[in-house]
Amino acid sequence: MTRPFQEVAGADGAIGGPKNITVIGAGISGLVAAYELERLGHHVQIIEGSPEIGGRIHTHRFSGDRRIPGDDRVSADGPGGPFAELGAMRIPAGHRLTMHYIAELGLQKHVSEFRTLFSDEAAYLPGSTGYLRVRDAHETLVDEFAAGLPSRDYQENTLLFGAWLDASLRAVAPREFYSALGTEMGVELLNRVDHIDLTPYRCGSTKNRIDLHALFADHPQVRTFCPPHLERFLDDVLDETSSTIVRLRGGMDVLPRRLAARVRGPISTGLEVVGIDVRDDAVILGIRQGAGTLTRICDYVVCTIPFPVLRGMHLSGFDRDKLDIIRQTKYWAGTKIAFHCREAFWEKDGISGGASFTGGHVRQTYYPPVDGDPALGAVLLASYTIGPDAEELARLGEAERNAVVARELAVMHPQLREPGMVLGVVARAWGTHRWSRGAATVRWGQAAAVREAERREAARPQKGLFFAGEHCSSKPAWIEGAIESAIDAAHEIEWYEPRASRVFAASRPSRSEESA
Structure with a gap:
């Protein structure tokens, strides 16, 4: 979506005057960074390569969705069609930044319990x-x-x-x-x-x-x-x-859509950044639009592009340490396969929600609640895999992958073999997805000091180029991490002076550290 640019006068005013800032990526970190920078009095525009906003929050709706007239948000009120969360699907209640934005965006009434592994005794x-x-x-x-x-x-x-x-x-x-x-x-x-x-x-x-x-x-x-x-x-x-995890009733995508509605500057989709050149006085972006490529000269840039995508671009003006962390940061694949079922057959088996650990290729199977009209069917998150397990499924062709999952899962749930039970199948393999090339940063198997060193290096700016995203945070793979990194990037830009020393920048605490 694209909206006209509007100048913003922040309530607090910008330190040293308003800055013109381009945010690359309209996922949660990009939207939060833009929102916070505008509140500080800066002028912000967002460019997004894909046709959609939300990044790795991706709610797929099979049918019957209800949209608010004149808005791009999806209503979580009243009956609607079944939907599958193919990206982020849960929020630990202790993630204070995420819960803060949910409250600030007026989404408290959409917060519902998320039931997870082993929470249902019949699973x-x-x-x-x-x-x-x-x-x-x-x-x-x-x-x-x-x-x-x-x-x-x-x-x-x-x-x-x-x-x-x-x-x-x-x-x-x-x-x-x-x-x-x-x-x-x-x-x-x-x-x-x-x-x-x-x-x-x-x-x-x-x-x-x-x-x-x-x-x-x-x-x-x-x-x-x-x-x-x-x-x-x-x-x-x-x-x-945990038993203290929540979700957003009606679909997780209401969070990025509500955030986008609060951002006043333009949000332009279909603009793919293919190169970044960092100079002393500007950041130059090479942008593919349709069949052509254009150059945009920016004063400041916040880059929220996942590093596996970033390392496939032409990058110049980056120092060697920064290039090394971009090349070495490990992302794990994640694959989700959802079945649109005629009915929530698992309820007849005594399962009211939560998830089973299925094992095999399938790994985890979730039973989402039916938020919409039951007559439109129900969604079974048939398979949720990460890492090498997800890569193994992603390598299969679509028909073979669906058949493998259905065959394995039917041993546990023979109802899947009934004619007409499965009405449709949708999948997202994040490891091969063009705009992410991975589901999330995973720092399992690393000591705390190593994790923190990698986080700091991932988030470290390159002159007027700043970085945000869950890969730059202390909570990778969670929405909380994406938000944390966006707040830190906004804080860094607010205090940035083009010729300030690195010592000054390193000695100043991030906003998330100040508020801890």
Whole structure:
């Protein structure tokens, strides 16, 4: 979409006068950066290569969507068609920046519970003899977990903790990553937990599970027995299996659309940046528009392009360290496959929501609530994979991939074999997607000091070129990280002076650090 440019007079005024700023990318980080820079009194325009805004927030609607007349937003009120979240689909309630913007944009009434892995006792997970219901899985999980320990001389609660932690690790991590863990999350952690009364953390209708998120929150010292290079991985596992995760009813895309409606400057789609030249007094962009290429001279630029895409461009004026981090930052693939089903058949199987860990090629299967008219069907997020598992699915042709997922999932859900049950299939392989070339930055397996060094280098400006995106943040792979980095970039530009020393810039705390 494109809107006429409007000059903005910020309430606080810009330090040193208003700046003219071009933001590359209309994902969450680009939209937040533009929004905050305009509030500071600067003039901002956004250019986006793809035909859509939202970036890796991508809500696919099968039918029956309800749009607000005269607006580009989708209403989350009232009945509508089923939709699938092919990108970001959840928000930990403890992500304060994301929750702040939800409130500021008037979206509080759209916040609903997001039910995740193992939250429904009727959901499934694989055991050595076939699929198990979550409510019945504890004995098998404990026996299989204990069989791999050098000693079973632990309390019953400790073994239950270990079994459910292992099941969670197995469900979240790609198979290759989980296999490489070995016993790294094992014996020392069990020895420490064995001295804690775990009775208050038993949960479920028959108290046969352990609330891992609550346990680690109440006993932070337990984390010290997790290998330092696996801290980020453990954080993500606990977040993904927490009971305090939310979603936006009616579709996550309401967040970028509401943000875009608040940005006053132009948002132009279909303008693909193909080159960036950093000079002392300007940043020059090469932009492909249709069959032609044009050059735009910019005073300041905020680049939110994912590094796997950026490293395929012509880049000049970047220092060697910056080029190195752009080339080396690791993104993991992510593939989501959603089925539009005639009905929410899983409800007849006793499953009211949450997710199953399916294993195999499918990995995770989610049962989203039916927000719209049930007569229009329901969506099953049939397969959610990351890393090498996602790459493996993405390499298959569309028909073969859909067939593999349907065949594997039908073992657990034979209703999928019924004629007319599956009305449509949609997928997004982020690892091969033109505008991202990856689902998210993953810094699992890195010590905290290494992660922070990479974050700082990823976010470090190049003269008038600034960087934002989840890859520049302390919370990669989450909306929170994208927002954090955008606020930091806006703060950096606000204080930037063309000939200021790097010492001055390095000594000044970021806004996110100041407000922590």
